[in-house]
Amino acid sequence: MTEPILKLEGVCKNFGGLKALTDVSFALAPGEVVGLIGPNGAGKTTLVNVVTGKLPASTGRILFEGKDVAAQKPHEAARRGLARTFQIVQPFPQMTVIENVTAGALFGGGAASVGDARDMARKSLDFVGLAPLADRPAAQLALAARKRLELAKSLAMQPKVLMLDEVNAGLNSSEIDGALALIRKIAESGVTVLIIEHLMKVVLSLSKRLLVLHHGQMIADGPAKEIVADERVIEAYLGQKYAARLKELHHA
Amino acid sequence: MPEPRLDPLLELAGVTSGYGQIQVLWGMDLAVHSGEVVALVGSNGAGKSTLLRTISGQLAPREGTIRFDGRAIGGAKPDAVLTAGIAHVPEGRRLFRGLTVRDNLLLGAYLRTDKDDIARDLAWVFELFPILAERQRQDATTLSGGEQQMCAVGRGIMSRPKLLMIDELSLGLSPRMVEHLGEALIQLNKAGQTILLVEQDVMTAFELSHRAYIMENGRVTRAGASTELMADPTVSEAYLSI
Amino acid sequence: QETIKIGAPLALTGGLADEGHKQDLVWKMWVEKVNAAGGLAVGDKKMKVELIEYDYQSEGQRASQLAEKLINDDKVQFLFAPFGSGHTKIVGGVGERYQVPTIACVASSESVFDQSLKHLFGTLSPNGGMTTAMVKMFKEKFPDTKTIAVLGRDDVFPKSMAEGIAKAAEAQGLTVAYKELYPVGTMDHAAALSSIKAAKPDWIYVSGYTQDLILARKQMQDLGVTAPIVTMVTGPSYKEFTEGLGKLADGITSSSWWHHATNYTGQGVWPTTADFYKDFQAKTKGADPDYVHGSCAAAGEVIAEALKRTGSLDKAKLRDAIASTDIQTFYGPIKFGPTGMNLPRELPIIQVQDETIKVLAPADIKNAELIAMPK
Amino acid sequence: MRSGPLAYALLAVGILVLASTPLYADNYVVRTAAIVAMYGALATSWNFIGGFTGYPSFSTAAFFGLGCYVGAICQRAGVPMVLAWLIATLMVGAFAALLGAIILRLKGHYFAIGSIAVVEVCRLIVSSWSSLTGGGDGLNLPLLTWGPEQVMRFFLFVMLAILILSLIATALVDRSRLGFGLRCIHQNEDAAAMVGIDTTRYKVAAYTLSAVFCAAAGAAYASWTGYIDPTESFQILMTVKVPVMAMLGGAGTLAGPFLGAAAFVLLEEVFWANFLDWNRAILGVVIVLLVFFLPGGLLSLARKRSAGGPA
Amino acid sequence: MAIYSQILANGLMLGALYACLAVGFSLVWGVLNVINMLHGSFIILGGYLTWFAWHGWGIHPIVMLPVVGALLFALGFALQKLVINRVVSAPVLTTLTLTFGLDMILYNVMTYWFTATPRRVQLDLGAVSLGPVTLPVDRLVGTALALVLTLALYAVMRGSNIGRAIVAVRMDRSAAELMGIRTERIYAITFGIGALMAGVAGVVFASVFPITTNVTGTYLGKAFVVCVVGGLGSVPGALVGGLVLGLVESLAGHWFGPQQAITAGFVLMLAILLTRPTGLVGVRGYE
Ligand SMILES: Nc1ncnc2c1ncn2[C@@H]1O[C@H](COP(=O)(O)OP(=O)(O)OP(=O)(O)O)[C@@H](O)[C@H]1O
Ligand SMILES: Nc1ncnc2c1ncn2[C@@H]1O[C@H](COP(=O)(O)OP(=O)(O)OP(=O)(O)O)[C@@H](O)[C@H]1O
């Protein structure tokens, strides 16, 4: 059993009286691809925010490569190799696509100079297939391209753990297929990936293991097949109709 | 009196539109009849939201005509379009922060002056979405994503539109929530509401609608009864895989 | 034909606009009168006077900028400094650098003149003269006066008055029961006045500009703060003060540098105070001049005298001639001390009685007795 | 901020014109040139925080005023003039860094208010700390004993030097990691932090840079006029005027703030010389028109011409 | 102890005036994202109109209240409709530059016509005593008016369609359009209301303080502080901010002398900015 790369122990986060996360614990092994699902408002985005230092945890430990990083700032997380994408995409709108990615390489990816960073950025644009749009201002991109830009930026930061917060929401089926291939490629390069998504197609086709958050609590953690059959998960998240549809597919 | 069954409630012919120098719609034809649920599906950036914005008056069409309820409404301002009877539930819910759920719903009735009817419609929205009644004094943006979507739809209903246009009903919602909202829409339609639904999740869209249009690059490429389209192998290949 | 050019950076807009307009008014009156008489005598020929004014918008930086413009672009031979000690210092500094004689008509703080500006001359007497005599007189008339409360604006002149009166009062055996400064931009005096009320002083002394004083008087009334003597410096010297307060101004005492009730005779375009008063009333349709008007109108005579005596436009000679000025004017004697300030003289103490200004001292122009504040 | 050759040419011409005024013009023109250089330095300085980083800072007058006071107090204590300026620059820089670490936690509107409050608080503290600052009486500084021409030239070159230093700093920052990071922060601060930019440190650096040149200019200005007081040194008007200048020229560009400052000072010059009663209103009208017709600043004129059609 | 009841009364009365002074500014800033540099001049304009009516024709300020309110509403509405709306969605620095320019014009016009002479409406209504506390009648009436007007505005904002529309436009302009709200009109109405509140504050102020154009900057500064202390863009925020500021200044003036009173206000403001940037009762969302 390898040492987990990211481990949460009893993490809680409160907003005033609201308990957004209660006693959340789990661990990710290096290179693993794990899905995180849960109803709207369950606390998924909050979890990412806490792990990346955007929000301070109220209590609990966050271990990254064995070190407690609960008190880190976002930029420290980025430099350590903890990258994330935003549920609502956050580009630097007036900058070109390549500049956006260069920022990732320069500050998060440890590039020595702006020139080096540019080279790294180019590679990561090639990787996600955005190279043709490199000189467009980010604001002009359509949604799918913006989501790719988020990915490219995160990749340029040379992350060890990548947290994807609904990168596929709003994409249609064929676009999703492209995105899936891309994420698989990233995972194959050894990056640990945590996928947050409401599209079960994406979650199921990428991850063998699923975590389920509900009202800020981790109600299930285990192999995907078992999880989608779990009554609590169906009750809280999938709904009977959808679960039935899934089961049908499994039989087919 | 025109025959309501035959004459479409909303009719677009050859509409083009866009932003500044970017043209997005390249000659859209589309019709919605009274009492129908019509779905509009298509790839990302096809121009679905742009189409709804053009209908609701946030964008002016550059060419073509938009007729609603027998009148041309192309180029009218949003308040005029709303008065004519079209409500637009925008992509991403766009509830007003700092206002309660109830105030948000009442803003849907901003242009209406019939106090008693407004109260009745509010009660009807609360009946349709009981959770909103429970939360009516809460700041709307503290609702969960699904509840916000209900509130947005409810706000659309509050203008008592002849046509309700909903953009991206299921975006970012849990499967269970999508199911729940779908049921609510069917209930609404049964009560006589005409609906134009833009939906990324094609399966859901076809299930909820009578007819559907498929859009690509600012044009309609396919149209027909939803059940037929769903059965069409070319369509299911391109748009349906679980 | 050559003219004599006098430059004046003035505050025609901004906080000091009213004062600026007063200066503008009487200087123009003086120039008109001088030119109507053919001009000023320089030796044996007469030269017309030209007054060049710019609005410095009550901003010190701009005042110094405009002073330089006047000297460099307009080639003025003399400068009139603007209102107030602070801005006088700034303009005086510029005059000094270019060795252009500068006449300050409305700066009374000694700190302005103690920085060895050799080209700056002030027609007001030191304001030290306003405190000691006042304490002495009030103590004499109202022997029960034991305590004083002082509230002063934190600005060059009002602050030095507040500090001066406190010192003079202590020196003559009074107790200073309250002494605070309020900052520029104070909107409300209620807190300070409530504290003063609690201290129950026999004499309340407030210094500041007209608008501060109107507010302070009004709030004293509202909050029931009274004392047998209430002094507001230099409130009653200004008609804006008495007009703004109406009945409420009654009983308020103050000191001033000049009052039109005085009767001086001297040289220049207005040989007597009455002459000036008459012209002024004609010009303003019946308004009364205050010390700003008087001091500024007399300042021109300093220049006239120096030109007459030197008979040339040589700057250095003119400067020396001004330094040795010793003349009588309708405004009173002007003779500069070693720092360039007009010599101390007995300054008028005034009081508002029945909404008009009465002079309590000095004895020769006195036309009323000190009365206690009406209850 | 892509500064083309045009910007550099404009700058060079501008600086040369200012520097050469003593050759052909009278002292007053030289003085105006020095004031242009001074405001140019202030606006260029503001650009670090306001232009690059996009934080609406109104602290300029605080730094300027503190510069005046630190310089004056040092000089009165016998420190040689230039050394006093240096001390003022360093001390105010350190102060800005400390202050920045506190108020840069605020964003948008709140930062704007915080930064403007700093000016007021500094003014109030300076005016109530009479033992050190002379309070409302102000402070006198030793006047230079040279002739007026020499003094004027000297201060023209001092102000020009500060301006040039601020421009060089701008050009350097523009090309560096710091500049890149600041522009990222301008565009989207959350995202900037997420790509690994230490936003706090970067912002503090920008804020400090925006202070040091103001402090230097303030200290030099105090020596130049020879008398300072709290109301003149901490002018709210200056704090609003400097960003307005930068906006007029083009915020976030290399040459814009300087050009805006030059235009503003010259316009003021023309108006109050020619319209005694209405100078303020006329300047107001000019500002309103500029906002309408040149929202991107004066530089956008030049850019429009050189850029040609849409890309 | 008597002195403290007086000090508290002073503080509350002053605070209500501060609230009245700031509420329009806060609204315009919060809703339109415009830092309205004209606000101080609007107040003085309202004050001068009152003074001239009183001085020239003996019209009582109470009568002028609706008149001045209507005039300033019209002025604000027109300014926004014709001028500011053209750049209203530009960054805050641009609109600030614009209102700064407009204020230079208005200020110049006012000093030219009215001069800088301090004017005062000499109502001199005397004072009433409540035990050890003396309450000036005019200020008491002013305080009551300030409170009533502020609360009236609050009622409008909370309960009426226009109020909801104003909040909606502030939060999401394009979604508001979809509700049939004509956003430009709402902007103009909001700016008009801001000017109206400034105008009526001017009426109250002219009856209580001497007014002159010199104090426009002071008023603006107070409005800033009140907004921050209470919270930007909300009526209760301005009310709470005004009252707290009035109390703090009053107490600090008593304890540390008037010189420190204003400093105390600013220190309070900085402290609140740093610990609770949204103000004491503010809502989030103006970052
Ligand atoms: N900054 C905040 N302040 C107060 N409450 C917050 C804040 N951020 C999130 N919340 C609340 O915390 C809860 C969890 O939100 P979160 O965004 O983590 O949900 P989520 O699981 O990502 O939901 P979704 O699937 O809709 O994106 C919600 O009730 C939300 O309203
Ligand atoms: N405000 C805008 N300015 C410029 N271009 C825009 C704007 N909004 C959308 N676009 C462009 O118009 C095109 C169509 O966008 P639209 O939002 O209508 O697509 P859509 O079909 O609704 O897609 P989605 O499924 O992502 O919602 C896209 O290429 C997009 O980049």
Ligand SMILES: [Mg+2]
């Ligand atoms: Mg989320």
Ligand SMILES: [Mg+2]
């Ligand atoms: Mg869309």
